Amino acid sequence: MAIDPLPLLERLIALDSVNPDLSPGGAGESAVAGFCEDWLRERGFEVHRLERRPGRPSLVAVARGSGGGRSLMLNGHLDTVAYGTYKGDPLAARVQDGKLFGRGAFDMKSGVAAMMAAAAQATERARLPGDVLLACVADEEHASFGTEEVLERFTADAAIVTEPSHLEVTLAHKGFAWFEVEVLGRAAHGSRPDLGVDAIAKAGHFLVALEELGRRLAASGGHRLLGPGTVHASLIDGGEGPSTYPAHCRITLERRTVPGESAATVRAELTGILDGLGATVPGFAYRLHEGLHREPFEADPDSAIARVVLRQAERVLGRPPVIRAEPFWTDCALLARAGIPCLLFGVDGGGAHADTEWADLASVRQVTDVLAATITEFCSGTP
Incomplete structure (x- = not known):
C-alpha cells in the first residue's frame, strides 16, 4: 500500500534541526532523529543511532533482506541552515498552490520523507532479497561528519542521495x-x-x-x-x-x-x-x-543503480528524465570514495537557504514512487 510522504514531511519540518556548527545555539539533529527513529522502529526497521558528537546523531535504519539480493542505501541529511530572515514561521508547514513551505521543505526534509516513506512501502508486505538501509545523517550543511561516521560502519552495493534535484538525475557534482x-x-x-x-x-x-x-x-x-x-x-x-x-x-x-x-x-x-x-x-x-x-563526484551512467533509477523515473514521469550535474558539493562524493556506486535524485521546488523555501507537492510523491520501485527492483537483483 502506498504511503503518503506529505504528513511525514510536515512533521519533519516542525522539528527544529538548525546546524549549530553554522549557527551557534542551533538545535541540532536530536529531536528530528528521535522522531525518525520512532517512526522507523514502528515499521519494523532495525535502527542504529550513531552519536560520536553528543547532540548530533545520525541514524541507520535497516530492513534486512532474505538473502541473495543487492543492498541499497538511501541517504538524506537532517540538518538545516538557520532561519535568518525567513518569512513566516519556519517550523509551520504551509500548503499553498501545490507547494509546501517551511525551512528544510526543499533542502532536504522532502528527500528524507520520500526515502522513509518509499522504504517502508517497499518492505511492508514481504522481505526483499537484499537489505535496505536508510542513512538519516547529521551535519551535511557544514562538514558532513554524519555520513563519514555512517560509512565507518555500514556499506551497500549502491546508494541514492535524495537531495533536491528537480526530478532530474544528477550524475556529477563539483x-x-x-x-x-x-x-x-x-x-x-x-x-x-x-x-x-x-x-x-x-x-x-x-x-x-x-x-x-x-x-x-x-x-x-x-x-x-x-x-x-x-x-x-x-x-x-x-x-x-x-x-x-x-x-x-x-x-x-x-x-x-x-x-x-x-x-x-x-x-x-x-x-x-x-x-x-x-x-x-x-x-x-x-x-x-x-x-x-x-572531492568532486562523477557516477558511471551504466552502473546498475543508474540504469534502475533512470528506468523507474521514466516510468513515473512519463518521459526520460533529464541528466544533470550540480555545481555544489554533496555526500555523493563520500559514498563514491567509500566504493559505493551512487547518484542523486530528489524533488522539485526552490528557496534552499533563502527567506522562502518550498517543495512541489506532486514531486514529493513522484520521488517516493520512483524510490519505492527502485528499492524493489534493485534489491531483488543479484549482487
Whole structure:
C-alpha cells in the first residue's frame, strides 16, 4: 500500500534541526532523529543511532533482506541552515498552490520523507532479497561528519542521495578546496618605507594573478556536464593601523573542482603562481595553508543503480528524465570514495537557504514512487 510522504514531511519540518556548527545555539539533529527513529522502529526497521558528537546523531535504519539480493542505501541529511530572515514561521508547514513551505521543505526534509516513506512501502508486505538501509545523517550543511561516521560502519552495493534535484538525475557534482595564502611583509612605522614591506600591496599581485587563473579556467572548457572549475577570493585580512606597514595579509580562497582535479592539483596550481610571483615581484614572500577540501563526484551512467533509477523515473514521469550535474558539493562524493556506486535524485521546488523555501507537492510523491520501485527492483537483483 502506498504511503503518503506529505504528513511525514510536515512533521519533519516542525522539528527544529538548525546546524549549530553554522549557527551557534542551533538545535541540532536530536529531536528530528528521535522522531525518525520512532517512526522507523514502528515499521519494523532495525535502527542504529550513531552519536560520536553528543547532540548530533545520525541514524541507520535497516530492513534486512532474505538473502541473495543487492543492498541499497538511501541517504538524506537532517540538518538545516538557520532561519535568518525567513518569512513566516519556519517550523509551520504551509500548503499553498501545490507547494509546501517551511525551512528544510526543499533542502532536504522532502528527500528524507520520500526515502522513509518509499522504504517502508517497499518492505511492508514481504522481505526483499537484499537489505535496505536508510542513512538519516547529521551535519551535511557544514562538514558532513554524519555520513563519514555512517560509512565507518555500514556499506551497500549502491546508494541514492535524495537531495533536491528537480526530478532530474544528477550524475556529477563539483568539489571544493579552501586555501589560505599568507603574504608576508615587514612591520615598520609609516614614516620609514626603508624598513617596511607592505604585505597588502604585495598581496595585490596575487589577487591579479588569481583573477587571471579564473579567466584561464573559464576558457578551458572543463567537464562535459559541469563545465570548468572556478576560483575566487573569499576573505581578506591584513594590517594593524594607518601608520604601520602591514606584516601580513591573509587571503582565503575557494577553488571549485571538477572530476580530474583535487586538493593536490589545486595546491600545485597555487604554488606555481606564488613561486612565479616570488621570482618576479621584489620582496614577495608567502606561506600557503590548506583548509577543508572535498572531492568532486562523477557516477558511471551504466552502473546498475543508474540504469534502475533512470528506468523507474521514466516510468513515473512519463518521459526520460533529464541528466544533470550540480555545481555544489554533496555526500555523493563520500559514498563514491567509500566504493559505493551512487547518484542523486530528489524533488522539485526552490528557496534552499533563502527567506522562502518550498517543495512541489506532486514531486514529493513522484520521488517516493520512483524510490519505492527502485528499492524493489534493485534489491531483488543479484549482487
